Structure formats: C-alpha cells, structure tokens
Amino acid sequence: MEKTNKKIIAIAVILSLITALLIYVYLSRSTVVVVPEIEYVTVYAAARTIPARTQISVSDIKQVNIAKELLNTNAVTDPDKITGKYTLQSIMEGELIRSERLGNEDSMYASYMVPEGTRAVSMNITEQTNVSNLVRPGDFVDLVVSFQEEDDAEGVIYPRITRMILQNVQVLALGQDVMLSSDKLDEPPATVTLAIKVQDVEKFVYASEFGIIRLALRPMGDDSVTGTQGTLRSDVTGNRGTYYKEPDEAE
Numbered sequence: 001m002e003k004t005n006k007k008i009i010a011i012a013v014i015l016s017l018i019t020a021l022l023i024y025v026y027l028s029r030s031t032v033v034v035v036p037e038i039e040y041v042t043v044y045a046a047a048r049t050i051p052a053r054t055q056i057s058v059s060d061i062k063q064v065n066i067a068k069e070l071l072n073t074n075a076v077t078d079p080d081k082i083t084g085k086y087t088l089q090s091i092m093e094g095e096l097i098r099s100e101r102l103g104n105e106d107s108m109y110a111s112y113m114v115p116e117g118t119r120a121v122s123m124n125i126t127e128q129t130n131v132s133n134l135v136r137p138g139d140f141v142d143l144v145v146s147f148q149e150e151d152d153a154e155g156v157i158y159p160r161i162t163r164m165i166l167q168n169v170q171v172l173a174l175g176q177d178v179m180l181s182s183d184k185l186d187e188p189p190a191t192v193t194l195a196i197k198v199q200d201v202e203k204f205v206y207a208s209e210f211g212i213i214r215l216a217l218r219p220m221g222d223d224s225v226t227g228t229q230g231t232l233r234s235d236v237t238g239n240r241g242t243y244y245k246e247p248d249e250a251e
Contacts, residue, residue, distance in 0.1 A: 044079055044096070046060065046092065046097060074098040090138055119195070140170055141171060147162075
C-alpha cells in the first residue's frame, strides 16, 4: 500500500513538472505586444477667429501638441513664421494655422486677393444694401436682386420678382480699403468689391445695371447653398390680383 502511494505521488510530481514545462514553453512562444511610444510635435492654432486680411499678433495664436503622424505637412511649427503675417482667408478659432493661409503685406494687393476662378467686380452700395455697414472685407454674402415688371417688343411680360442670384460670395473690399477693422466706419463706403465666379460675372453685372441688389451677410464658416425659385408679389401677399378690363369707350 505504501509503495502504491509513493507511485501516485511520483506520478503527480512528474505531471506537475510536465504541466509547468508546457506552460513555460507556451508563454515563451507567445507574441509580446509592444505599444509604440507616441511622438508629439508642437504646432499653433488660432486662439480666436481671425478675419481675412488681418495681421496676426502673439495673442491671436495658441500652442497645441498633436501626434506627429497626424501632422499636416503645411502646419506651421515656428511661431515666428506666424506673428506679423496676414491672413489670406478667415481662420476659425481652434483651427491649425497652415502656411498657405498666410501672406506678407505685399499679398494684400488687390490682384493677390482675387481667388482663382473669380473676378473682382464692384457695385454701388448704401447703408441699406450693405446690411447697415456691418459687412467687412473677408466676409461672405448672398446677393438678392429685385426686378420691376418688364415687357419686351414681342409683348412678353416678365413679372416683378425678387430672387437670390448668387450665394457665398466673398467680399474683397469696401471702397478702396481691403483691411477695414471691426470698428465703426467713419464714412460709409460707396462701393463694395466682390469675388464673382467667372461664369457669374455677366449675371451679376446685368443685375446691378437693371435691378436693385441687396447683400445678405452669411454666418462665419457657413458655405451651404440653398435652392430658390424667387418670390413674386403673390407669394408675399397671397393675393394673385384681380383681372381688370378697360371699359369699352362705346359703352
């Protein structure tokens, strides 16, 4: 009986050693996952929304650390290459500052500011058409035009209509100034210069010559486009009018 117990104990010890050996071999062959260390780089973002054609100061930017693998190749990493520069376009608060959004003072000349595919075209404005003079260079506006009733030589009548003809149009200048501040204007500008797409220049000129144009200021960062068919008098009043026939002189 004693010999039998010793055999059982010996077998148990051997099995334990085999189990331990198998566990060791398994663990030694298992893949060790090494989490790579994330490398961060310092870049700069806008501390506030910076309007277009604004000279950037130290207080306009803030330091941000991001993973190097997420770094945009055009993101500026040297603050000295940002401060003193001018914004070619509006930069939203928190947006990383990229080199293509910056320019020197020479970049503020009118021809440098006209976006590719557009033309700079001016129109006369009043305080009413210019949204109470709230519009500034770098803003984006919609153009709403009203036409009076008109008939042509063939007797075709074009009804009085108001329609939004152009949307998301960039304001390049007010008067001759391309860098107006947000302060109240000493003298209301007489003209506004807009960046009109080449294919829309004729439409814009026609509207400014034969219609009454008003500017509608868009929210910062809103580039949505809304479809519109225009508005007639009946759309506003709900009254489509009453047909009136001149009485016959013989009567």
